[in-house]
Amino acid sequence: MSIVRVAGWIRVDSKTNDVEPPYDREITLIINNIDRLQTLEFLGPNEISLLHRTRELMQTDIMPIALSGRGYDQALRYAVEAEQNLARISKFIDVHRREVKGKEEFRRTFTRSLWVFVLTLVVLIFGVIIVTQNAEFGKRRNEYVRSVALLHAHMTRSRVAALRLFLDYVNDQRSPAPEILRAALEAVKELEAINSGLVRIVNSERDAHTEALGELLQGIRVPLDIKIGLEIERNVKYLQVPAIQVHLVVEELVNNAVAAVVGTQTKQITIRARLLNRYFSFANKLLIQVADTGGGMTSGILDKAATPFFSTRAGSHVGLGLTSCIEMVKAMQGKVKIDSTPGVGTVVSVLLPLNNQR
Known part of the structure; x- marks a missing residue:
């Protein structure tokens, strides 16, 4: 102007x-x-x-x-x-x-479009994650039901056969021998124990109860003439784990170890627990080991131990069984490894995912 x-x-x-x-x-x-x-x-x-x-x-x-x-x-x-x-x-x-x-104006429009794209992508990713997790949960659930069904069939087969033999004697109007009567009564007791254990296993899938790993392992009991040692790292002592599943697995592994050391001079069982830090993975792993100083297993027995429901203590034992432990751990998305040397002992390692839980 x-x-x-x-x-x-x-x-x-x-x-x-x-x-x-x-x-x-x-x-x-x-x-x-x-x-x-x-x-x-x-x-x-x-x-x-x-x-x-x-x-x-x-x-x-x-x-x-x-x-x-x-x-x-x-x-x-x-x-x-x-x-x-x-x-x-x-x-x-x-x-x-x-x-x-x-x-x-272009920058504002581009920023709005970018935010819309990012939000859409986030929703899509979450949708894929949810669908994937649901599919994985369904797969795990099917494996869990299958393992429980096979476990039930395996553990009840011999007991049902004993009861059938007893009933055949009764139907023939013959008085059963005392040993057959005792076997029938024992079979009934074992079936009751099996059913109770299976109910606990099935309910454990829905049971959200957790317990500190240190307290859970300290609650494992063995006969007085057997030494048991606990080697629990401090960072996992108070780690919350699924109480029923972990207790069933560890208890069965300890029972197997007890059977392995019976009759040996050094009756020692050691339970170890530590955290495996994975620097290139988002999820850490919990390692639980049960070691014994028993007679160990030959390569042939060791190979059979990994097959479904193989047991070296058939008849009187009504627990999960070693191979049933493997099935249970698989249902928890974990892994089981068995290292055994004849004349030295056996170490069973259970590797469980923590799902970022501390």
Whole structure:
């Protein structure tokens, strides 16, 4: 607006020869504004050159003429050039302002679209995780039901056969021998124990009860003539674990170890528990080991121990059995490893996932 006023005054003074307007103040204001415009970083070389030229016109050419009152026609030509230069600068600034506004609007639109995309992706990922977890849960559940069904069939087969033999004697109207009667009564007791144990196993899938691992392992009992040692690392002593499942597995492994050391000179059983830190994995593993100083197993027996429901103590034993422990651990997404050396002893290692639980 200042350059317009100065140009207007010059036009009037070129006709009237009056020297009244405050040229010095207005021209100084124009020069100061040009100096400020030159600090704008987005101006190109052409625009900077136009500003330099306009400043030179105002300070060197127009100011002396306007103050002297002579040569208004020449000053008017300089003022018109300055007006044109500043008009071009103003047009360039206006175009830049519209570009910046457009970029800002694009940035806001892109940011909104990006957030919508991210939220959609997060929802999709969670959906996939939920579907995958449901499928994995269904698979685990089926394996669990299968293992329990096979366990029930394995553990009841011989007892049902004993009861059938006893009933055959009764149907033949013959008095059963005392040993057959005792076998039948024993079979009934064992079936009751088996059913009670299986009920505990089935309910354990829904039972959310947990217990500190240290207290659970300290509750394992062995005969008085057998030494049992606990080697539990501090970082797992208070770790909360599924009470029923872990207790059933460890108890059965200890019972197997007790049977292995009976009749040996050194009757020693050791239970170890420690945490395996996986630096390149999100989930840590809990390692529980039951070691004994028994006679150990040959490679042939060791191979059979990994087959479904193999037992070296068939008949009187009504616990889970070693291979049933393996099935139980598999249902908990864990692994079992057996290391045995004849004449030295056996170590059974149970590796369980913690699912980030501390």
